[in-house]
Amino acid sequence: MSDNNLLNAVAGFRDAMAAKDALAQTGSDFTEVKGAVAKTISQLHPKRLALTVTQIVEDTPSTKTLRVAASDSRLLPPFQAGQYINVFVQINGVETARPYAVASSPCERRYYDLTIKRAQGGFVSHHLLDAVQVGDSLQSSGPMGSFHHNPVFHGDDLVFLAGGSGSVPARSMLLNILHNDLPFNFQLIYANSFVDDVIYADELRQLASEHANFRLDEIISRPPAGFTGRSGRLTGEVLRELLGEQLDGKMFYICGPTPFNNNCLEQLLALGVKRRRIRIEANGAPKSPDQQAGWPQGVSLDDEVTISVRGKGSFTAKVGEPLLNSLERNGYGAENACRSGECSLCRIKLLSGAVFNPTEAHLRKSDRDFGWIYSCVAFPTEDIEILL
Amino acid sequence: MHSYDAVVIGAGNAGLTAATALQREGSKTLLLERHNIPGGCATSFVRGQFEFEVALHQLSGLGTPDKPFIMRKVFDSLGVLDKVEFVQEHSLYRLAVPGEIDVTLPASWSGLKRTLIELFPAEQAGIEAFLKLCETICLESFMTLPQARRAGSEDMLKKMCPHYVKYGFMSAKSVVDEHFQDPKLKSLISAYWLYLGVPPGEIPFPDLAVMIYAYAAFKPWHIKGGSQAMSNALVESFLEAGGEVRFNCGAEKILTDNGAVSGVQLETGEVVKCRTVVSNASPLMTFNELLDGQQPPLPVQQDFKSRRMGTSAFVIYLGLDCTPQELGITAASSFVYQTLSDEALYQRMGSLEAPLGGMLTCYNFEEPEAAPPGKSQVVLVCLQYGDVWNSVAPEDYAKTKYAFAEQLIDVIEQVYPKVRDYIEEVEVATPLTMMRYLNTPSGAIYGFRQSTEDSALLRERLDGVPGLYLASAWTGMGGFQPTYMAGESTARAALKYIKAQHTEVAHV
Numbered sequence: 071m072s073d074n075n076l077l078n079a080v081a082g083f084r085d086a087m088a089a090k091d092a093l094a095q096t097g098s099d100f101t102e103v104k105g106a107v108a109k110t111i112s113q114l115h116p117k118r119l120a121l122t123v124t125q126i127v128e129d130t131p132s133t134k135t136l137r138v139a140a141s142d143s144r145l146l147p148p149f150q151a152g153q154y155i156n157v158f159v160q161i162n163g164v165e166t167a168r169p170y171a172v173a174s175s176p177c178e179r180r181y182y183d184l185t186i187k188r189a190q191g192g193f194v195s196h197h198l199l200d201a202v203q204v205g206d207s208l209q210s211s212g213p214m215g216s217f218h219h220n221p222v223f224h225g226d227d228l229v230f231l232a233g234g235s236g237s238v239p240a241r242s243m244l245l246n247i248l249h250n251d252l253p254f255n256f257q258l259i260y261a262n263s264f265v266d267d268v269i270y271a272d273e274l275r276q277l278a279s280e281h282a283n284f285r286l287d288e289i290i291s292r293p294p295a296g297f298t299g300r301s302g303r304l305t306g307e308v309l310r311e312l313l314g315e316q317l318d319g320k321m322f323y324i325c326g327p328t329p330f331n332n333n334c335l336e337q338l339l340a341l342g343v344k345r346r347r348i349r350i351e352a353n354g355a356p357k358s359p360d361q362q363a364g365w366p367q368g369v370s371l372d373d374e375v376t377i378s379v380r381g382k383g384s385f386t387a388k389v390g391e392p393l394l395n396s397l398e399r400n401g402y403g404a405e406n407a408c409r410s411g412e413c414s415l416c417r418i419k420l421l422s423g424a425v426f427n428p429t430e431a432h433l434r435k436s437d438r439d440f441g442w443i444y445s446c447v448a449f450p451t452e453d454i455e456i457l458l
Numbered sequence: 459m460h461s462y463d464a465v466v467i468g469a470g471n472a473g474l475t476a477a478t479a480l481q482r483e484g485s486k487t488l489l490l491e492r493h494n495i496p497g498g499c500a501t502s503f504v505r506g507q508f509e510f511e512v513a514l515h516q517l518s519g520l521g522t523p524d525k526p527f528i529m530r531k532v533f534d535s536l537g538v539l540d541k542v543e544f545v546q547e548h549s550l551y552r553l554a555v556p557g558e559i560d561v562t563l564p565a566s567w568s569g570l571k572r573t574l575i576e577l578f579p580a581e582q583a584g585i586e587a588f589l590k591l592c593e594t595i596c597l598e599s600f601m602t603l604p605q606a607r608r609a610g611s612e613d614m615l616k617k618m619c620p621h622y623v624k625y626g627f628m629s630a631k632s633v634v635d636e637h638f639q640d641p642k643l644k645s646l647i648s649a650y651w652l653y654l655g656v657p658p659g660e661i662p663f664p665d666l667a668v669m670i671y672a673y674a675a676f677k678p679w680h681i682k683g684g685s686q687a688m689s690n691a692l693v694e695s696f697l698e699a700g701g702e703v704r705f706n707c708g709a710e711k712i713l714t715d716n717g718a719v720s721g722v723q724l725e726t727g728e729v730v731k732c733r734t735v736v737s738n739a740s741p742l743m744t745f746n747e748l749l750d751g752q753q754p755p756l757p758v759q760q761d762f763k764s765r766r767m768g769t770s771a772f773v774i775y776l777g778l779d780c781t782p783q784e785l786g787i788t789a790a791s792s793f794v795y796q797t798l799s800d801e802a803l804y805q806r807m808g809s810l811e812a813p814l815g816g817m818l819t820c821y822n823f824e825e826p827e828a829a830p831p832g833k834s835q836v837v838l839v840c841l842q843y844g845d846v847w848n849s850v851a852p853e854d855y856a857k858t859k860y861a862f863a864e865q866l867i868d869v870i871e872q873v874y875p876k877v878r879d880y881i882e883e884v885e886v887a888t889p890l891t892m893m894r895y896l897n898t899p900s901g902a903i904y905g906f907r908q909s910t911e912d913s914a915l916l917r918e919r920l921d922g923v924p925g926l927y928l929a930s931a932w933t934g935m936g937g938f939q940p941t942y943m944a945g946e947s948t949a950r951a952a953l954k955y956i957k958a959q960h961t962e963v964a965h966v
Contacts, residue, residue, distance in 0.1 A: 080627050083627045086627050097763035099759040216885070222886065223878065434502050440691070
């Protein structure tokens with residue numbers, strides 16, 4: 071520095087310069103840590119996983135479990151039981167993705183089990199169930215999501231209310247507890263429509279009979295004639311009976327179809343459970359956003375609007391289709407993972423027009439203020455222009 | 459192939475202000491960000507009903523609307539002053555060391571002096587002299603020292619900066635020791651060292667003085683909507699000026715031609731042409747990994763050798779189902795220690811043993827909208843050097859993270875005993891989280907270790923590759939004000955280069 075001589079007049083300057091030069095004698099140019107950041111991060115939070123399907127098991131008439139392993143045969147990243155990966159697929163030229171909770175135990179890192187139930191009117195689930203074969207390659211995100219046991223405040227008395235395939239993350243949480251011999255009580259209240267469509271039925275019943283700290287309560291909403299088990303809906307009365315009197319300290323996890331989730335939440339709150347003791351798994355974009363407060367009058371889900379992507383083109387879409395889906399169907403796209411309005415990866419800018427942001431959209435205040443939206447749960451209620 | 463005057467790599471504070479300044483001055487600029495959101499540290503995330511501020515604890519340099527200070531001018535020139543709202547904090551901090559001291563200092567220059575004298579009447583003379591010295595050293599550092607350096611005159615230096623000449627390179631600790639007797643007063647007045655992660659014995663006195671003076675005289679501030687609001691406002695201003703931004707798109711390589719910048723290869727494989735790059739990535743990443751083919755210039759390698767890795771942070775974001783009053787919060791910012799020994803506190807920052815101190819910030823104490831009604835947004839921090847996390851096996855990571863979080867909450871609960879009872883949302887960030895989102899070695903949040911030897915006054919600018927500029931905490935001080943300003947001033951240097959290039963082209 072040109073004025074070194076000048077600053078020599080400052081007391082301590084020479085000493086500091088000498089100290090700096092001494093550091094240079096023993097220091098490194100950091101080339102030895104080249105690539106270290108990328109390596110560390112990819113072990114925990116890879117942007118993409120290259121996976122191979124190694125096994126397919128038919129669980130029930132509507133459900134299969136795909137076992138996937140890393141295509142390079144390495145261990146998969148660790149995850150917290152309850153987390154999901156977002157599986158990227160290409161179907162008839164359309165690139166899209168869906169998040170699936172990992173069903174297997176986090177202790178097992180040679181593979182993840184993905185249990186997939188056929189979704190009514192589904193697109194990706196049909197593809198995964200009907201077209202994917204053992205040996206096929208898939209791509210996914212790394213494990214993500216905050217629907218998991220958090221030891222900082224969840225405690226050791228856990229209740230999981232699962233509806234249908236909502237039992238997938240419950241299975242992973244249960245296996246984690248049993249494999250690690252965690253001192254937790256785990257109660258699974260498991261609701262299904264049909265007796266022949268209960269995923270993991272035998273396994274769960276077996277585990278419940280073997281482990282005192284795992285209690286399984288099943289309920290069937292459409293029982294066959296002569297069914298002797300518990301049937302009907304999960305009412306407050308049923309829940310009170312299954313849960314007992316002592317609700318303080320329990321942590322509740324809810325995962326199932328949206329009406330199931332809403333019902334469970336309502337019943338638990340009515341039983342006096344604090345909202346902060348209830349965790350609900352995100353569930354994709356709402357099917358009926360027009361039933362939510364704030365939906366613009368006179369706009370119907372079947373109305374058609376024009377979506378313009380600045381500098382790239384435009385297409386027509388239905389109001390009721392989440393924007394990300396219509397973008398993908400028309401050859402556009404945005405990074406995404408949860409597809410439920412939580413992870414914020416599909417955040418894009420709305421330049422003009424209006425979209426409806428449902429309660430599922432966990433937008434930041436300033437994103438709202440500056441017109442950024444989560445395309446996975448945004449419904450264009452008029453012609454819009456966006457920036458990709 | 460797309461062509462730009464400048465490509466800015468990284469939308470952290472310095473990247474955002476650099477890109478905005480470049481574009482507003484008419485340079486066609488592409489801003490690249492690996493993540494889906496601008497800000498780097500200056501960001502927020504949503505869990506349940508809460509939006510959590512990630513990193514801004516106290517914004518300095520703003521001043522009040524009546525007595526504005528430099529950051530209002532900087533934000534105004536970037537076109538964002540009317541796009542955000544600021545929230546003033548009325549206390550500097552509460553320092554609580556159970557059994558030793560529990561004091562809250564007001565964010566007022568006269569009030570600070572009054573409070574300290576009331577608490578330590580025997581040290582009145584030292585307090586008055588010390589605060590006067592803090593003020594003087596700041597004025598000299600920012601006003602007369604640059605003048606004297608420009609003039610290159612030792613006479614001027616000695617005449618215009620007498621205090622700087624005496625104290626400019628003394629350690630903060632030695633100046634504090636020179637003025638005070640009581641170890642509690644020493645701890646109280648030095649508490650801001652915890653923002654730097656380097657103990658008072660190893661930081662130059664002006665670094666501490668400027669924090670005390672700037673926060674007390676020009677107030678500490680939050681931003682409505684959090685620092686994300688400023689990051690979003692800067693992107694808005696950048697886009698309004700015609701800039702182009704790409705999220706989820708990192709830079710893979712900085713390309714050169716005859717040693718000078720010629721373009722950038724993006725994560726997608728696409729190559730864009732540009733003769734100027736402002737890198738908001740760390741210089742280590744920039745020179746050792748992004749710069750194509752070539753070794754960093756020798757002076758840069760030499761500079762790296764005299765650096766040491768800076769601190770990272772361990773942070774717990776808490777959404778609490780209770781009011782700040784129910785928690786016993788009386789000031790937005792608290793330091794909670796178990797010991798008065800800054801050396802002991804500092805030693806623990808390099809280990810996974812229970813921390814001996816931490817900070818608590820309650821964002822809705824002064825700004826009710828920062829949490830849902832009846833609830834609180836509380837963030838606990840202890841600075842931590844990230845290397846200890848490199849040896850944690852991936853499968854042990856979550857367990858280790860939660861175990862350390864429990865230890866930090868234990869420390870804070872000695873003063874705020876009800877934190878655990880009210881948790882509704884919690885997210886824990888470790889140095890590896892910082893590494894993930896900032897792409898910095900060891901998850902460093904302020905760049906290199908900010909000891910006296912790190913001072914910019916001892917160093918040349920990291921250049922040697924024409925067209926390549928660095929703007930971040932790594933080439934100056936860390937923190938919000940310094941990085942916002944670093945980006946803006948780097949843009950000015952880059953603009954000169956761009957202009958010269960255009961002139962050259964015109965002459966050909």
